[in-house]
Amino acid sequence: MIFSRILSASRRVPRIIAGLPTRLLSRVRKLGWQNTVVISSIIVGVIVIAVVLNNGNGEEIVPEGERSxxxxxxxELSGEQNTLPVFGIVRSKSEALVRTETSAEVVRVNYSLGDSVSAGxxxxxxRNTSERAALLQAEAAQDVARAVLAKVKGSVRGEQLSILETNVQSAxxxxxxxNTSAMNALFSSYDVTDDAISRKADRVFSNPSSDNPTLILTVxxxxxVIAVENGRSKTQIALTRQKKIGATLTSNNIVEELTRTETELREIRNFLDHLISALNKTVVDQDTSEASIVSYKADASAARTNVTASLAALAGAREALDxxxxxxxxxxxxxxxGITGGQDEDxxxxxxxxxxxxxxxAAARAAFERTIIRAPISGTINFLSIExxxxxxxxxxxLTVANNEALEVVAHVSEADSRSxxxxxxxxxxxxxxxxxxxxAPVADPTTQRIEVRxxxxxxxxxxxxxxVTFSVNRSIAKGTQDSYTIPISALKIETGRTIVFSVNEESQLVAHPVVLGSLLGDMVEIEKGLIPELSIVLDARGLREGQKVVVRQSQ
Structure with a gap:
């Protein structure tokens, strides 16, 4: 390369000499041919030294119109170690979330965020006053049942008979x-019914208490509309009956009244469902504004919620009574x-x-446990949202409890990256x-179409x-055949109908090599066919064309 530069520079010596002043040339001619040779040699030597020094500075002289x-x-390219950058979240290997199993007020919080707790x-x-009482009653009932069994199997003593009599009185x-609780539940349900119909639903009716109530909305x-108006007419029957029975209700007919009231509340709830559907289809007009419709919906939804809660209370009262x-x-x-003695059937x-x-x-204990928030595993409290x-x-x-000492990173990658x-x-x-x-993960998430890795x-x-966090993982690119290699994407030139890479021949011209692409691996691409390991290819094919003359940049 240096020799070619010297040769190119020496060819310009005649032009340099021709460009010297005439007086200087005449003096050179007087010196004779021996001295002329000496002077020419000196000029060429200076040029050689300049070229060598210029090359020593690391600057290549590229002929005009050629690219390095x-x-x-x-x-070499396939043997380089590639890494895949991935974004992930640090998670505990052992983590448990706790959700409440019942609706109630929090009466005690024993720990704070960041505290360490043991399992259980x-x-x-x-708040679990009723559940705790039910648990105590269930424990007593078990003791009684065991005492009765012992009594039936053995002889009854005076003190045992006294216990049995006490049990009867307790029962x-x-x-x-x-009975008292059931009556209270009934009275409460009557109030709920009156509020749901008279104070909330009747806002959208004219003549609601008559035989022909009329919906005042445009639906x-x-x-x-017919279903809603018929439903309002039926609810009036329930309202009238409940107001009458409320004044004469006794424990003698309480079971029958519980059943009937539950039936009426279910009908009222169905009526409210129809009303809410009608409100959803109500058309805004000069008599009904959007704000009014929103208010009607809120009242109807609140009424339905109260009726549902009242139904649950009646069912609980009836079960307790039974x-x-x-x-x-x-x-x-x-x-x-205990008095007469037990037989085999006894x-x-x-x-x-x-x-x-x-x-x-067991059922009472399960109901009580639903009011207790326990740590399911040993660890640190990472989330506590209650006071x-x-x-x-x-x-x-x-509540979230996790073992913060045993951590892992959870991330998601594309299917193509997962294969590398x-x-x-x-x-x-x-x-x-x-x-x-x-x-x-063996399959992609159906929503994100990404693969979970840990x-x-x-x-x-x-x-x-x-x-x-961000982490990098060493790729492990499996090659299916001996012709499969990995090169930078920048080495590719994509043309119409083919994808090529370039090598450089002895005349410093670019030679195209068609290739078959495989998987895309970050800034690298897998080449399935078209390459051999000893082929030297151009690392950046941008702007190059087949047959173009180039200068090969020497490795530093």
């Missing part, structure tokens, strides 16, 4: 209390057996009563922590659960 390029063999620790407690007291569904009646029957029978019945009492105790006095709806996420990594690959997190690829952290000291 860099080369590398296919084998009571973190908080919701009577419990039944009376259940784009004639059949729905249970107290059964308990009194059992207590009376046990007393009778023993079988007592054993069944014990099993029934045990089942009741004393809060009213929490059912199924609300209130493997379980066991080395990972570098934020250039500070080492890790290992531990899991690659990275185990060798030593997570300094990482925080929930922290966003």
């Amino acid at each position: 390029v860099s080369l590398s063999t296919v084998l 620790t009571v973190v908080a407690e919701m 009577k007291n419990a039944l009376e209390s259940a 784009a569904d004639a059949q729905l 249970m107290r009646v059964s308990a009194l029957d059992v207590a009376n029978k046990n007393l009778e057996q 023993v079988a019945s007592a054993e069944a009563s014990v099993r029934q009492a045990e089942a009741g105790l 004393r006095g809060d009213f929490i709806p059912a199924f609300t996420h209130v 990594i493997a379980v066991g690959s080395s990972v570098r997190i934020e250039d500070l922590w080492d890790g290992t690829m531990t899991k690659i 990275v185990g952290v060798d030593d997570g000291s300094g990482l925080i659960n929930g922290q966003a």
